[in-house]
Amino acid sequence: MAYVAAPLERLIEQFAKLPGIGRKGATRYAYQVLSMSKQDAMEFAQAIQDAHTKVRRCKVCQNFTEDEICAICSNAGRDHSVICVVESPRDVTAFERTRAFRGVYHVLHGLLSPMDGITAEQLCIKELLDRLKDGEIQELIMATNSTVEGEATAMYIAKLVKPLGVKVTRLAYGLPVGSDIQYADEVTLGSSLTNRKEL
Incomplete structure (x- = not known):
C-alpha cells in the first residue's frame, strides 16, 4: 500500500x-x-x-437558521394557518424551490423507526403539538417520504392531531414509492402539494 x-x-x-x-x-x-x-x-x-x-434550529419550526426565528416563520406574508411537516431541512429547501407553497413548515429531524431505536421523543413532535395550542393552525400537510417510516410517522402524528380539530392531509404522491422528497423535481413536488388528500 x-x-x-x-x-x-x-x-x-x-x-x-x-x-x-x-x-x-x-x-x-x-x-x-x-x-x-x-x-x-x-x-x-x-x-x-x-x-x-x-447555525441553529428555529425556535418555532426547527428548521436551520442563523437567527432565533427563521425567515419563513417571521414572514408575515406567509400563511401561518397551514404547516407542512417534513423530515429534514433539506425537504424545506425542496418545497421552497417549487414556489407552490405559501404556508410555513415544521421539521421533525427524522422519522419514527422503532427498529433503529428512533422514537417520538427523539423527533420534534412535541414542538409541533405546542404550535397547535393557540388554535391558529387549520391544516397540517404531512410531507414525509412514502417509505414505511414516513407513512408510520404521518399516521402517528395524524392520530395525535385529529382530536384537536386540525385538518391533516397527506401529499398526493406522483412520486415513486420509496423515493426521497429532496430529489423530486419541482413540477412533481408542486403537483403533489396541490393534490394532497386528507388523512
Whole structure:
C-alpha cells in the first residue's frame, strides 16, 4: 500500500464519514482540498466552522437558521394557518424551490423507526403539538417520504392531531414509492402539494 502522509490520511477519513462517500471519493476530495490555494482552503474550513457555530434550529419550526426565528416563520406574508411537516431541512429547501407553497413548515429531524431505536421523543413532535395550542393552525400537510417510516410517522402524528380539530392531509404522491422528497423535481413536488388528500 502506498504511503499517505498522516494529515492527508486523516482528511480522507473525515470525508469518508460523510454518507454516500466511499474511500475512493473521499481520497479524491482530500486531494482536491490539497490543490486549493491556502486562502481557499482557509475559507473552506471557516465555512464548516461557521455552519457548526452559527447555525441553529428555529425556535418555532426547527428548521436551520442563523437567527432565533427563521425567515419563513417571521414572514408575515406567509400563511401561518397551514404547516407542512417534513423530515429534514433539506425537504424545506425542496418545497421552497417549487414556489407552490405559501404556508410555513415544521421539521421533525427524522422519522419514527422503532427498529433503529428512533422514537417520538427523539423527533420534534412535541414542538409541533405546542404550535397547535393557540388554535391558529387549520391544516397540517404531512410531507414525509412514502417509505414505511414516513407513512408510520404521518399516521402517528395524524392520530395525535385529529382530536384537536386540525385538518391533516397527506401529499398526493406522483412520486415513486420509496423515493426521497429532496430529489423530486419541482413540477412533481408542486403537483403533489396541490393534490394532497386528507388523512
